[in-house]
Amino acid sequence: MDKQAEYVLRTVEERGIRFVRLWFTDVQGFLKSVSISPAELETAFDEGMTFDGSAIDGYARVQEADMLAVPDPASFQILPWRPEQQVARMFCDIVTPDGEPFEGDPRYVLRRNLQRAADLGFSFYVGPELEYFYFKSSKGKPKVLDQGGYFDLTPLDVAQEYRRTTINALEQLGIPVEYSHHEVAPSQHEIDLRYTDALTMADNVMTFRLAVKEVAIEHGIYATFMPKPLEAHDGSGFHMHLSLFEGDRNAFYEAGADNGLSKVAEGFIAGILKHAPELTAITNQWVNSYKRLVKGFEAPIYTFWARNNQSALIRVPTVKRGKASSTRIEYRAPDSACNPYLAFSVLLAAGLAGIENNYELPAEVSNNIFEMTTAERKALGVGRLPATLDHALDAMEASELMADALGEHMFSWFLRNKRKEWDKFQNHVSEFELERYLPIL
Amino acid sequence: MITVAVSSAADLQELTEALMLAGALATPVEAGDADGEWGVALVDLRSEPLQQLREARRISEDIGCPVMVVITSTQTTLLEHERWIADFINEPIDTLELRLRVSRLAGHEEGIQSVEYKSLELNLATYQATIDAKPIDLTYMEYELLRYFIEHQGRVWSREQLLQKVWGYDYFGGARTVDVHVRRLRSKLGEERASWITTVRSVGYRFG
Numbered sequence: 001m002d003k004q005a006e007y008v009l010r011t012v013e014e015r016g017i018r019f020v021r022l023w024f025t026d027v028q029g030f031l032k033s034v035s036i037s038p039a040e041l042e043t044a045f046d047e048g049m050t051f052d053g054s055a056i057d058g059y060a061r062v063q064e065a066d067m068l069a070v071p072d073p074a075s076f077q078i079l080p081w082r083p084e085q086q087v088a089r090m091f092c093d094i095v096t097p098d099g100e101p102f103e104g105d106p107r108y109v110l111r112r113n114l115q116r117a118a119d120l121g122f123s124f125y126v127g128p129e130l131e132y133f134y135f136k137s138s139k140g141k142p143k144v145l146d147q148g149g150y151f152d153l154t155p156l157d158v159a160q161e162y163r164r165t166t167i168n169a170l171e172q173l174g175i176p177v178e179y180s181h182h183e184v185a186p187s188q189h190e191i192d193l194r195y196t197d198a199l200t201m202a203d204n205v206m207t208f209r210l211a212v213k214e215v216a217i218e219h220g221i222y223a224t225f226m227p228k229p230l231e232a233h234d235g236s237g238f239h240m241h242l243s244l245f246e247g248d249r250n251a252f253y254e255a256g257a258d259n260g261l262s263k264v265a266e267g268f269i270a271g272i273l274k275h276a277p278e279l280t281a282i283t284n285q286w287v288n289s290y291k292r293l294v295k296g297f298e299a300p301i302y303t304f305w306a307r308n309n310q311s312a313l314i315r316v317p318t319v320k321r322g323k324a325s326s327t328r329i330e331y332r333a334p335d336s337a338c339n340p341y342l343a344f345s346v347l348l349a350a351g352l353a354g355i356e357n358n359y360e361l362p363a364e365v366s367n368n369i370f371e372m373t374t375a376e377r378k379a380l381g382v383g384r385l386p387a388t389l390d391h392a393l394d395a396m397e398a399s400e401l402m403a404d405a406l407g408e409h410m411f412s413w414f415l416r417n418k419r420k421e422w423d424k425f426q427n428h429v430s431e432f433e434l435e436r437y438l439p440i441l
Numbered sequence: 442m443i444t445v446a447v448s449s450a451a452d453l454q455e456l457t458e459a460l461m462l463a464g465a466l467a468t469p470v471e472a473g474d475a476d477g478e479w480g481v482a483l484v485d486l487r488s489e490p491l492q493q494l495r496e497a498r499r500i501s502e503d504i505g506c507p508v509m510v511v512i513t514s515t516q517t518t519l520l521e522h523e524r525w526i527a528d529f530i531n532e533p534i535d536t537l538e539l540r541l542r543v544s545r546l547a548g549h550e551e552g553i554q555s556v557e558y559k560s561l562e563l564n565l566a567t568y569q570a571t572i573d574a575k576p577i578d579l580t581y582m583e584y585e586l587l588r589y590f591i592e593h594q595g596r597v598w599s600r601e602q603l604l605q606k607v608w609g610y611d612y613f614g615g616a617r618t619v620d621v622h623v624r625r626l627r628s629k630l631g632e633e634r635a636s637w638i639t640t641v642r643s644v645g646y647r648f649g
Binding site: 011013073077123 | 567576601621624625629
């Protein structure tokens with residue numbers, strides 16, 4: 001029994017914890033939970049807890065249904081909501097009955113990609129900005145709670161109280177919050193978390209989404225991370241601030257270099273720009289995700305980078321003097337409904353490909369990209385993100401980098417599952433079509 | 442049994458006996474010879490204090506365990522600016538006092554049930570942390586880092602040193618992990634206590 005596990009056992013005993021929830025994440029980024037009693041905890045550490053993998057998308061075919069969830073004691077945390085119940089949680093790694101890591105486990109995919117970065121001497125850090133909406137309920141047409149605007153501090157912002165409660169819960173869970181504010185769209189909010197290593201951050205994002213939803217339920221409202229719930233307003237983005245460190249030195253920073261960016265940073269940006277269309281199916285995985293990536297809503301469409309251009313796919317924030325360690329790049333395409341383990345994995349893999357193969361960094365684009373013709377954009381080497389989920393799946397399917405980063409099992413399962421989703425959507429006759437075509441055709 | 446590294450330039454016989462009576466095992470070490478796991482390092486400053494002080498600092502950097510010094514009652518001023526020295530004992534050496542001081546410094550050895558700093562207490566048997574007797578929720582690594590800080594008060598630690606001493610294995614997070622944990626600890630200690638951990642620019646962290 002290692003010390004971490006012993007620590008958890010003692011704490012459960014001392015604090016009178018009555019249930020321990022074993023958490024893991026399915027391929028599409030849904031949090032799954034198996035509840036166990038403290039008496040079963042020691043077995044869980046030693047052998048893992050058996051659960052029926054076939055009940056979970058992507059986790060097993062019927063004939064190999066049994067999987068084991070092995071709790072990671074480093075992620076032990078007492079849950080701050082419903083304190084009267086004394087519930088704690090741990091994230092799990094999923095293994096097969098032979099004790100091999102299960103290839104359909106997103107946490108394992110991320111661990112594998114982080115190991116690849118570690119072999120090159122890098123550790124990978126992520127700082128997220130997460131947007132979401134509060135609605136009156138999850139049923140029918142979305143009804144907003146307020147008409148507040150960006151940074152609005154009027155009485156309209158009735159949701160301020162919910163946001164504050166959420167932030168308190170996050171702080172109690174050991175997830176430090178950097179900023180939070182009301183967004184441009186009515187009833188939309190943003191919470192930014194302090195950056196940390198990618199594995200912890202992926203766990204944190206899963207915890208964050210649950211905390212936001214839990215607090216909303218307690219207040220009798222509904223919180224959603226749906227990418228684009230309101231046609232006339234911005235969707236919910238999940239901007240990711242990415243950086244690589246070598247030891248405790250920021251590998252993206254180089255004093256006196258152009259833009260303060262090192263060769264490593266330039267390669268990383270070039271890698272992501274080149275492979276962006278291939279990885280978009282992962283960072284934007286729903287049919288609805290592509291309703292957010294459209295003109296006129298501050299969401300990126302074209303694959304270029306810039307320092308100060310809100311429509312850039314990759315923005316390089318200006319770093320304050322003496323703050324070299326906060327040098328980073330911001331990837332702006334993902335939405336709040338992606339699977340963070342997989343999204344961080346594919347971005348890291350693309351960035352590392354750029355570093356290892358010395359991709360050339362294209363020039364920064366400072367003028368308005370939307371006013372250019374396709375030919376002008378092409379001349380600048382600027383491409384476009386896939387416009388629909390099926391285009392994104394085509395790009396992903398043709399990508400060796402993606403197959404490699406995700407592993408064959410995950411890669412083929414994801415494509416199969418999402419093709420089905422697209423086909424279902426294609427069969428749907430929308431209001432748009434009825435209103436437009438029925439009267440005239 | 443607490444293991445004590447004794448600077449070999451010291452009056453070994455006297456210190457070894459005193460330590461033996463205090464229930465600790467003394468081993469002479471030279472600076473630069475940092476093999477082994479030491480609970481405490483003991484350095485004698487009574488003769489050639491300045492040279493011994495340099496020696497003590499080298500040992501402390503090499504071994505990383507808390508350093509205790511033996512001084513005469515007139516030498517206290519020596520320690521005024523030497524915050525990295527964890528504790529001192531005056532001559533004549535009192536065996537019981539030596540035992541208490543050594544075992545407090547060695548912390549996790551048997552017989553020590555808890556470490557304290559102001560209103561904060563870590564119970565080493567149950568791994569529980571309390572402030573004003575109210576429990577605070579820590580992860581294991583947060584607890585270990587805090588324990589290390591409390592047991593080595595007043596010393597500046599680099600991130601690399603903390604990573605080696607507290608984590609002790611290759612970790613995906615790299616040295617920035619330390620910053621992340623310090624931030625979380627500060628947040629859990631609460632606003633008025635967050636300053637217990639001070640950031641020493643371009644060096645690392647100091648507790649207390």
